[in-house]
Amino acid sequence: MAKRTFFVAGTDTDVGKTVVSAGLLEAANQRGLSTIAHKPVAAGCEQTPDGLRNSDALLLQQTSSITLSYEQVNPIALEPAIAPHIAATQIGRRLDADRMAALCRGVMMQPADFMIIEGAGGWRVPLNSRQTLADLPKLLRTPVILVVGMKLGCISHTLLTVEAIVKDGLRLAGWVANRADADMSCYDENLETLKSMLSAPLLAEIPHIEDCSAVSVAKYIDLEPLLSGQ
Template sequence: MSAVKPRTFFVTGTDTGVGKTLVSAAILCAAQRHGLTTVGLKPVAAGCEGTPAGLRNDDALLLQKYTSLPLLYEQINPVSLRLAVAPHIAAEQEGKRLDLSRLEGICRASMMQRAGLTVIEGAGGWRVPLNARHFLSDLALALKVPVILVVGIRLGCINHALLTAQTIHGDGVPLAGWVANVLEPEMAFVDENIAAIESRIGAPCLARIPHQGDMTDRVGDVIESIAGQIDVESFLPG
């Protein structure tokens, strides 16, 4: 593989629980297979659990596992919230302030590590509020990084995917690609739904993830499998 310039992507989803962390980890894994150094960031995480080392989030810990540079947990997840609700609500309840400028500064500091690939995972969907003035999408705008959209394939996914993509395009942010993650095992016409999105969304499909069921004891295997689908060179120009 030819030398690749450091590149950063912001991963968002059509909703919460659609597999953003799974996809983010798989992209990092695929990049490592191509010989790239990697950094995975989760700037804001809700639903954290108390540990002797402080609040920890399972998604952020998974990203840390696939981060090849020696970053502290606090660099990967600078804002940890205990309540498993929308971040701005959790922050209000916990007496914390989510500041866009601070998050941008933290992300830029990590980006200056100059990993071959940096993935910044959002929380929930594209228009999740950060505070009274900003959305988490404003972080992607401030950082001027392209977006990868994870689409949860279930009833209603065409509308959710196209509306989200339209908003991303409308915000002036490049949509580098999208990933189809099948969430409902009994969903009818899966292929037709994915085809409908693919022909209209205006970005390449980077991977298609079949329904996985319970991944408790096989998360690593699933990530390795998804990573095998992702052609890093297709969206990471040299």
Template sequence: MGLRFFVAGTDTGVGKTHVTAALLEASARGGYRCAGLKPVAAGAESTAEGLRNEDALLLQRHASYPLAYEQINPVLLEEAIAPHIAAERAGKRLSAERLVGYCRGVMMQPLDLLLVEGAGGWRVPLNSVETLAELPKRLQLPCILVVGMRLGCINHALLSVEAIRADGVPLAGWIANRVDPGMDCYQENRDTLTRMLGAPPLAELPFSPQGDIVATAQHLEPMVSRLLAKK
């Protein structure tokens, strides 16, 4: 059985999809069978194939194992707003049970690596009582946390890790993603996170102004090799 991880971010806009796609690219380049899921996505564009989410398409493009779009992104909401609000406005109801069922179907595929990407931060609501954190909890997926390195990242990261652990989800480690090239005291902030998070730093990524997935994948290849060598 291959490795399965849930990829979470400390907030929206921290490069979670970019990192997930780059992990897939690095895995594919290493000859591994890999795929990524975006179980629920808010924000769609009209294409010849119907409505599609840009992030989900990115995961599909960089995976080595072919999956239909509907397997990658089973729940697509047209408005680019909080998923539970987008669902309410579309007359739909999100539920953890349905999302878990979709993911379990793909988890049966012969994959070396499966990445399930969250939406926004850890406590994104699905409905009035459930959050997206139910997904890694019920699927028993360890979490990789993407920390957007910018002002406020220490607080966001510490609170996220506190919530992840409170939910009983194993934290596999964290990735420092430099989203602000002009961040003051970058190294001091990174050192503080390394000291306080109590989880291994898996990789450190430089600022990527053009969103170059292939270049980021090169930085992640050592991490991917370490992870998949243990499976």
């Protein structure tokens, strides 16, 4: 069974969850840890000769040190690039957190040292009329890593998301400041505000870089708080 498992959430969509997730995996790889990743649901998949494939899930699959099938990494692949519950409804499917948790537990049985489960969108992305994706880490009892997209409004988005994570009974294991907006006004002041208001450790401050490869991002990540259990 995976020894250390973390759920990667974001303050919004397009804040760099996958880039950070791949960086975390690569940082663990470089420390000699065996790694796996799981993206339970992905929208915006493309038709290929092998079936629907999502570029984010493929990156996680390629960065993991343990080889898993695509279906193990991303069991629910949806073609429309819209909210997952809407995409599923359009093709007559119903997303269910309990079913997702069962699939995820199957992957968690892999003998890995380090596992990343990547969410979709923000913390309260709906799965159906009564469940959100936040129900998945709640069912799995996994600590959360929050990716903060550093842009205008990030302080409120971050504090509200952290409040929801704690209210859901989960531990914020750490957070990552990802400079999504290269021209963000008062970046340093916003970062310092978040550092002063969040008790969880800052795992990485990732600048706005052209090279978003896992190897490049891993250079900025401090895994120690995750591995030491802080």
